[in-house]
Amino acid sequence: MVSPGADLAATVAAYDPRADRALIEAAYDFAAAAHAKQTRENGDPYITHPLAVARILAGYRLDTASILTALLHDTVEDTSVTLAELERRFGADVARLVDGVTKLGRIELQSEHTKQAENFRKLVLAMSEDIRVLLVKLADRLHNMRTLHFVEKPEKRRRVARETSDIYAPLAERIGMDAIKTELEVRAFREIEPDAYQTIVARLAFLRGQGADLIEEIRADMLRVLAADGVEHAEVSGREKSPVSIWLKMKEKKVEFEQLSDIMAFRVLVPDKATCYAALGSVHSHYRVVPGRFKDYISTPKKNGYQSLHTGVTVPARRNAKIEVQIRTPEMHEVADFGVAAHWIYKQGDTAAKDRRRYPWVKDLLEILDNTGNEAQSFMENTKLALHQDQVFCFTPKGELIALPRGATPVDFAYQVHSAVGDACVGAKINGQIKPLRQPLDNGDQVEIITARGGTPNPAWERFVVTGKARARIRRVVLAKQRAETQETGRGAIARAFRQEGIEATSERVERAAKLLKQGGVEELYLTVGAGHISARDVVYAAEPELRGPPRATDTLALTRARGKPGQTVSVPPRRIGDAADGISGLVAGMPVAFAGCCHPIPGDRIVGIVATGKGVTIHRAECATLTQFASTPERFLDVDWDQAAAPNGQHVARLALVATEEGPALSGITIAIGKHGARLSRLKVKHRASDFVEVEVDVEVTDTRHLSNVVAALRACPGVEEVERAKG
Template identity: 70%
Template sequence: MGRSNSLCFPPEFPRAPEGLAAGRALSPGAELASRVTAYDPRADAALIASAYDVASEAHAPQRRDDGQPYIVHPLAVAEILAGYRLDTGSIITALLHDTVEDTPLKLGDVEARFGKEVARLVDGVTKLTRLELQSERTKQAENFRKLVLAMSEDIRVLLIKLADRLHNMRTISGMPQPERRRKQARETLEIYAPLAERIGMDALKTELETLSFREMNAEAWQTIAARLTYLRGQGADLIAEIETDLRRVLGDAGVTVVDIQGREKSPYSIWLKMQKKNVAFEQLSDIMAFRIIVPDKGDCYAALGAIHSAYRVVPGRFKDWISTPKTNGYQSLHTGVTVPERRNAKIEVQIRTKEMHDIAENGVAAHWSYKQGAPDARDQRRYPWVRDLLEILENAAEPQEFLEHTKLELHRDRVFCFTPKGDLIELPRGATPVDFAYEVHSQVGDTTVGAKVNGKIVPLRHALENGDQVEIITARGGTPNPGWERFVVTGKARARIRRVNHARQRSEQREEGRSAIAKAFRAAGLDFSEKLAEPAIKPLKQADFEAMCVAVATGNLSPRDVLHTAVPELRSAARGADPLPLARPRGRLGAGPTLMPGKAERPSAAKRDAAMGVKGLVTGMAVSFAGCCHPLPGDRILGIVTTGRGVTIHRQDCHGLQAFAATPERFIDVDWDYEGATKGSH
């Protein structure tokens, strides 16, 4: 406790909007309302001031960890959003965002006073409260799931949540418990900073990353910050000198310049580069970046030509995000050059228009510079990645699984590929054609059987690169291979593959369990029906008939349990009888056996006494019966192929089969030849 937040950033470092200055002449609510009406004359100043009064009264008994009145926090969140010029509904929600969660105020009270729109937004940013018995990890996952659902309806929910997290990170030094600070910083770095990047709010993302990095790795942060300070001292005004050089080069080429902004890269981005390249700070050569703002798109390309003519280009650094914008709306030209007269400094150069720059820095929030009120359907379509998160949510079986898959989706560098029609598909670096297929549509992913990249057939685990054109080959009726889960990288693909295969496996288990239960009933002389078995569901603590079948198929229940529970009068008659079979999917050639303990329904006495053959063998193949388990007609059996000895028949519940587990190709499906025995054909 007690570290100063003023040390967080080098002097040039960009920050998200600050709050209002100290020493207010008006009341806080009135001053906030005045600030909002200055950029939005339609804003309801009285309603904003009223929201402040309601929040102030509701939070009056509360204090923050640093001892300040709690109202300081919601006011700061509202001021951050006002810095982004957000609408009245967002500002009021920011003021009230913790009231329903932390005070006696109810959501109905908010709706009655401020309307349905504000109540819906407040509900979207309110954490779930009925999770006391859940683990911290489950609580985090459940609350994030609620946030995703809310922001899929209204992206302003995410803006408010990000402003909330930004102020909490700016004041994290007031939190006395180190473990709580680290937990909050880790969550910010893993979830909220990537979310800010996805909606194009670069300044906010960078500040969240830097604050989190300082908390999680204070030593590395201090070292990098100290090195940057030292280099500024040694290099005098190197950034200013290069800015002057760039203005001269562009002026000589006749390019109009609106502004040039030079800056050092953030400590966190420098640290990531050091980790990725496995180099020391002194070995990095590109820690400076320059943004050149020009009047229009044509000037962007003219400026690029002038810079490439004046300086040596760093290979592999050019990217054109103007002709192919990112999915969050980001547009800019990127290049890297070496400046010989400035100690051969390598610099990154970004060239964009003023409008492009506003979107690059403030992303979705820039939209509210000219639009007020709730977003419409067209606004929501600007964020296709939110739909991806919803698909992950739909396919994930558990909240924790959803959270992990979402982290995969958010926290990777991106590659940009194209469909044969030229549509842009954005994916995490390392993505495969299977990831690409699921990004196009879940049904395309499910039925994928092959892929072409740039016209050539490639393996489905092939890693895609920027600019690849990908064609997916599908087959009607195809299903995802369970093995795909081992190499796909998107949470969307992984969750879908897991869900489809789980559903398929459950369907197979249901049929296998139902078949075993039916055999048990028929062996007892009863005509089987689901209705006849239903009385066993509750006593056996099963949710429904399907769950009971799956329990039988997986060995958690036996068919006899179901039979005797559903028809209790059979229990005494069955004492001393052979156990009925547990269901197991039968072994398949090349896949190894799945064992079936117990015995199957016995044939009649006449069949049992007959000379019994085995079917499923190649004609003329030698056959013998294992002495370890002594299989008899009526036992469930399988065969083991032994070179020079033919096939040895074992019971499927024989413990001796474990010795052959490493060579599943030796297992073959066989069964007793009852029909052949009846005909005397053995």
Template identity: 60%
Template sequence: MAPPPGLDAVLEFCSRISEADPRLDADLLLRAGRFAAEAHAKQARQNGEPYIIHPVAVAEILAGYRLDTETIATALLHDVVEDTDHKLPEIERRFGAEIARLVDGVTKLSRIEVQSERTKQAENLRKLLLAVSEDLRVLLVKLADRLHNMRTIAFVTKPESRNRTARETLDIYAPLAERIGMEQLKTELETLAFRELKPDAWATIAQRLTYLRGRSEDIIPEIEQELRDTLDVNGVPYEEVQGRAKSPYSIWRKMQAKNVAFEGLSDVMAFRIIVPERAHCYLALGAIHDAYKVIAGRFKDYISTPKTNGYQSLHTGVLLPGRRDEAKIEVQIRTREMHHIAEYGFAAHWIYKQGPQAAQPARSFPWVRALVDILETEDEANEALESTKLELHRELVFCFTPKGDLIELPRDATPVDFAYHVHSQVGDACVGAKVNGRIVRLHDKLENGDQVEIITAKGGQPNPAWLKFVKSGKAQARIRRFAQAEEKQKQRDEGRTAIVKAFRMNGLEFQEKLLEPAVKALRQSGVEEMYHQVASGSISARDVVHAAFPELRGPQRPVEPTALVSGRARLGRSGSAKQTAVPAAPITGVVAGMQLHFAQCCHPIPGDRIVGIVTTGKGVTIHTQDCHMLENFSATPERFLDVDWEQGALGPATHVVRLTVQAVNGPQLLSSVANAISKQKAVLTNLRLGRREDEECDLNLDVEVRDTRHLAELMGTLRACEGVIRVDRAKN
């Protein structure tokens, strides 16, 4: 019988790994590899290779992190149950209960991944996190699986499949890798996903990094030697000084955050100092700060206050004298053990030293439970997914409880975020807070090292106004759910009260069972829905009475149904907007039949956070949540309507937005801008030259885009144009 395709790759891997790591059970891995090769014998990857090459590659990645035998065997077997006729009981019989349990966990994650509908993604993420909360090794295998799939994504033929996989990698898997300290794996996932999602931006940044290295080939070694000399002069022992350019994706994110072009970034290089002992970290820091000018706000001490994923290091930013380019650098100082944890993952180090039983992250990774709580709190799948992404992508600030427990929060978090992190009920009942023993306002921002004490009141409830300043996904999810339930109950009560009043005006005694004929006549799903329809104005209380008692109905005049219309803003040279009727962009939260308009002051587009303002006789006007005109309605909060864009529905093909571009005026500027707009398949409807000083100028562009994602891609492409300094969306 001929050996299965790819068996030679299995044998070569098992031979190499048994020599490299004597801890591993070479016989078990060889049996697992042979079994997987035979199971996948009739299958091939999209690039034509035998399928077993993929499991071997996943196992190779995990072996590089010196993981245990069970995890590597799971990598070899992770697709057997999903893609072949072999079932889980056979895996357990051949390889034991522990490996079978891990394979089962990875298999379940693979099954949920094939569902692409957005409304199912929150449930998929919930299952992922529940599996991770039971055994971290499930996530390690899944991350290695995703990394190899991203390395070979070019062989996937369907562009929409590549895009979906890359987007999920960037939104979910790369942040999860960061949370468990696998910095090296996270960086590669981000780079591969970024190259797939934004190939033009990736190519531009990669080209400029190559140019930078070529132009300044000796700068990194020169700065490395300068740092060594500084340490030597101060008698600070060190093992290694190494420099590197930052990854294209991290540079892209910094360009977006600072709203600057590549030329506006000066700290695209980072240097790492490895020292023998923890105390030497602070000696090295003192030497660096004594030799160079420190950049304010760039110092972080993750040694005395480690990140919750175990990361420890000193970070500082300094200004190098005598250089026009690359004047600012980031310096990281750590021990060899800290470096191992930072590069290869605290999880892998932890499992290696403490054994597989330590792979239950419930205590050491409380963020897993926090993310599951968000998914269990949110009613809407889209809101749950956004809250979870927010929680994964946050920058951090570290605070303490009065007992000294460390609480990790997103940057700019408030005492309310702190309260919800402690417990949902503490957040609900929060009425005040003390920071470092002093009473503060609930919307004050917390700083690193703050000690926070939450003041609660029995029977306290969340305040929907907190949504304006809370930063954590968990707090937002909990407050939003309470606000929605409260608004729904309020609307229900208002509708019922109106109907009771209408009954009395007609000399009738109200009883809810009398509404049953009206429910059927008005085509409502039930009495509760009818209450809400009356409160929103879609149905009048009088209509309900007449539907319940037709004999009370007088002569009727025919009524023309109100069409749902919306305005599409067209910006002229003066900046004013004219409204023309077009098919409406579907908006949830607006009762069918009510007139709908888009505000001319802020021009919302799909993807913007929006709010509706009810105006008697005019219907609902949609504003962005940061529109300055909303201040005019602050005295009448009852006119505010909780609305959102309907997911997956088709509205107007394009919406006009105004962009302001600050750039260096040159002969190629207009052609570069026009090419960038054309490349993103946007339409330029108006262009006006604004401020013009010396060599710089401002361009005001009116551009048609589909939604905020399309707008972000367009702005990113414009920022990458040569000569462009910054790009902003015009507001109000």
């Protein structure tokens, strides 16, 4: 009976006659002995796992070193074997590859506050130093996902599935290994969303039963069409799209399974590039084209080397099914399926040079690696790996991993480390170099925050930070500083006003004035005077009424503030805090307040107050585009919020922007939907009318953002309505 090691060696030798069969058998025997006392979750000997990983790589026709690495990849991590021993028995190349795979295996997605790594930069370096490390790790993860159902603990299965979905599937896609990417996605999806997976699989099985030969019928018709137009030697194959791609499409389009029309994809293989375009013309001339679905990845390949023509058409067979069609050559198909493994072959002489000419991006990567050597900073400047579309992973100088939203800056990083670090931040080093504080961070950056004793946040930071934690802290500290400065201004103004009258501003006089002016205390009185809402002379007259004489010229401004200039029309009458309709916290008592007509804030929105001397405060939504006009005067910003305890369940106006394709039915449905959900339509305006769509602006009266969300959901379900969103001012 042939041993598993000998059988694997024969498989490798079948596609690589130069392979060292004896060394492969020796590696299998060595790994089997090292793992002899270990078993898998299902009770099988542990050696079955590295053997399965090696067979996956053999299916991609990888070199002997990769096969040896697959067999030995867990020996250093899980047994007493050392790297020195591996190097002595199997060579430095294999030992280096095993070390790289071991480092990758140590990276795990942990809770937000305990994300540690030996460090993430080493992970990226290990993967990029030699692409075979990543290929082995992907095969390792693929086999683990195939046997995930043997893991008893549900929380561990979900963690592994989430890690696979978040890290390893995107990595497989990045290097063009579509088959591995798809299988990883599907197996992770089945664990993360089991109900959705079973539902989609059941629906696919039902449709398959209704039209068992539909794919074959379309395939035969497409072959007939291509042959009629003289496209020779074409091969056509069809398949259903994967459950996870169907699920993502349902979420993207916000539709149910039954509303999806393109759940089938067909691939056309033709001999050369010119015939690809001939086949495209044939398909387009015989079937109705779906607009917006054509993409030419042959003239403009993807970064991972993928080339193909993509289009969408409607075929007449059975219910006018919409299908996706991919047209490519066999060479392009090999790259699409195998990705980097299709041409990352470790050869010598002319063959290697030929491969690098055929795949210039491989040459670019090799040059980066050759020029970088062991200089981590240089490598990080030249090659970045985006594991997450919406996150970046950076490091403190001590190696702690910090996860931030994409677009985050060193200021966001500083506040993520600690609020005190953010407050005292005065500069930052990124990968050892001084960089501006507004510099966006990239994956793998090492960030060192430079602090100064007694440092305070700069108000300008709020314009470029992206994390809520940083923005809230900056606003709070800046507003506290501004409040203190405003109070000091008021204190000084009151003291001067008393001196001008020849008396001292004693605490008794100031307290008496604060009470008579209905202020919350002396500090609040200082703040109100400093903000210009009460004159310092009014404080003197409140404390000592006998000093009040004929109206002074200085009182004119106060009267103008309260009553408006003669002949002036006030479009939105200011309301004083304490009115039942306000419900805003963070305002000084007696301060006039109005709601901005540009963005229409309602309870539940994040809001900002803008102070205008003599006019009080205008409340805007935090997302209002009008706020950019005040960027140069951050001292006018006031930190306010909704006082839910004081705010009544009154009606507030929110403005919505809609796009509809059918004006009549859409407008009718809008009014009905708003009324059904307890809101009132107070204004409707057609902003733009075209032949195939109409833009509408409506004002609805609602109680809060939750009420508005229900109204928006109802509007999006109206026939003819394509888009609904809040107007941003």
